[in-house]
Amino acid sequence: MQALTVNHIRILFCVIGTVILSLIAYLEYLTGANTIALFTLLLGLVLTINGAYIIFGKQEQVGNHVDTLFLILLAVFSLFTADIKAEHSYWSYFFPIAAFFLFSLRTAIWCVLAYTPLAIYIFIQYSPALIQAQILFSYAAISTIALFLAMVKSRTNQLLEPLISSDEETGAQLEKFLRPALNTEINRAEREGTGLLLVYITYNSNSKKGEKTTSLAKLCAQAIEHFLRPFDQYYRLQGNDFAIIMPHTNSHNALITVKQMVSEMPKSIQGYTQVGFASLNVGDTEDSLIQQAHQELKHV
C-alpha cells in the first residue's frame, strides 16, 4: 500500500474532525447549550472548507488563509466557551496543538504567546477555584509538549536539509548543486574532449492563473525527466526555471529533445515556454554558460 501523503493526512483529519465536532455539537444541543453547539458546528464547517480546499483548491494561498481563519475561530471559540461554561475550558488545549500543526515554529510561538494571557485570564476569571490550577497545568503541559515537538522537528529538518540534493516537489536537483555539477562536467568535457550543453527552460508565470504553481512545476519536471538520458542532470532554479546539463550532446540533438519535452508539458504553458542553449567553448566557466543560456532564451 502506498504511504499516505501529507495532504491525505490533512484531508483525513478534516473529515474525522468534522464528524467528531458534529457529534459534540449534537451533545451540546441535547444539554441545551445551543450557542456552544452552533459554534462547534461552525468550527466543523471551517474544517470541512479546509478539507475541500486541499482537495479542489487551485491556489495554495487560499488554503493558508483557511488555516488562519480556523486558528482565529478556534481562539475565539475556546475563549468564548470557557467564558460561558467553565467545564468547556478543554477547547483551549486545542489552540497550541493547532498552531504548531498548521504554522511554522516561529509563527506558532507568536500565536501561542498572544493567546496564552487571554486564556489564563479566562481560566482565572471563570473556572471554579478547585480545578483552576489543574486547567492551567494541562494547558501549560500541552503547549510545552507541542512546542518541544516542533523544536525537535525543526532540528531534524535543519540537520537533514543540507544533506539533500533534490527538490521534494519535482524530484529535480536543487539549484545550489548546479554550479558544482557544471564545474565537474566542464572539467570532464575538457579532459575527454567531448561536447557539453546547458539548456535553460523557463515558462511565464502569468500563464498559471487558476493552477497550482507546484503542480505545474511537477508536470514540467516530469516532461523534462521523461526525455532525458540516464546521465543527463536537471535542476530546478528559482521560480519556474529549469536547467539541464547534457554531456556528449550537440545543439541539434538537444533542440530535438527539448521540443519533445515542451510538447509533453501542460498545454496552458506550452506557448509561454522559452528555451536557451549554451554550448561549451574554450575558456567557458559555469557562470558564463549559465549566463549565455539565459541570454539565448526564446520560444521553440
Place this chain on the structure above:
Amino acid sequence: MFDISMEKEPALSLLYALIAGAMSLLCITHYFFGHFDVLLIQLMTIAILIFTSVFLFLNRNRAMSQYINLMTLSSVALLMQYQLNFNPELTMHWVYVFPVISYFALPLSWAFLLNTTVVLCTLSQLIFIISTEQTLKFVFIYMLISMCSLCYAYVNTLKQTNLLKLAVTDYQSGAYNSRYLLKKLHQEIARSETTSRTLSMLAITIDDYQQIQDIHGKNASNRLVKIFRHKLIALLRAGDDIFHNGKGTFFILLPNCSMEGGVVLKERLLKEMEEEHWGDVGDLQLNVGLASLNHKESAESFLDRASGFVHKQQQTALRLMSFNN
C-alpha cells in the same frame, strides 16, 4: 528570534522534568484544597517522571529509552485511571494531556495502542461515575486531541522519512552516501555504454574502523573520516566522486580511467596515505580493491566486485598478521 531546535532525547528528558516541576506546584494547590488522595497519586507520578528524566539524561542507548518511555507512560496511565475514582472532573483535564505526550515520546503504533487502551479504560470507569452525555463528550474530546497529536506526529515522521530518502550525503564524512553511489553508478554505467569509455572503481577500507570507533569514540572517528575524505579529494582528479558507506569504506568512481590508470592511482593513494599522520588514531591500515567495468555488467555486480576485492585483501592481510604473530 525563536530559531530554536532540540534533539529528541534531551528534549524528552527536559520535558519530563518540566512536567514534574509543574506538577509539584499543582500538588501544593491540591494540598490547600484538601485533595489528599489525588495529591498522593500525583506525588507518585512526579517520582516516576523525575526518574525517567534523569535516566534519559544519562542514558545513551536509544532502544532502551523507548522501553523506558513506554514503561513511564504506562505507569502514568495506570495512576490516571486510579485517580479517576477519587476526582473524575479534575482527572479528566489531566487525561487530556496524555495523547499529546504519548505521541511525542513513543513510536506511532505504540502510542496508538496505549491511547486506545486508555480511552477504553477511562470510558469503562466514567460511565459509572458521571452522566452518559459527559462521558461521551469526554471520549469525543479525547479522540479529537488524540487525532490531532497522531496526525501531527505522522506528518512529522513522513516528512523526515521523505527527507532521509532524498539525502545523498553521509553526515559523518561529508562524502556521498551508499544510496547515491548506486544511483550514480547506474548513471555512469549508462554513460560509459553510450560513449564506450572505461569506468573503474576504487574501494578503500580503513582497517578496524569499528575498533577505532569503540576506542576513540564517535566524534574522533567522524573527524577521521572527514579528514580522510579531504586527503582523498586532494589526490584525485577534479570531478571524481567519493562515496562513504558509513562503515569506514570509501568508494571512488573513476570515469574514463582504465585498469592501468587505476593501479597507478591506487599505489599513489596508498603511498600518500601511509605518510600521513592521523593523530591519536595512529597509523591507518588500508585495504584497497580496484575493479574495472565489464561489458554489460550491472551496477550491483560492479559494486559487489569492488567490495569483494577489498574484503579479500582484508582477509589476506589478517592472515599475514596472524602468521607474523
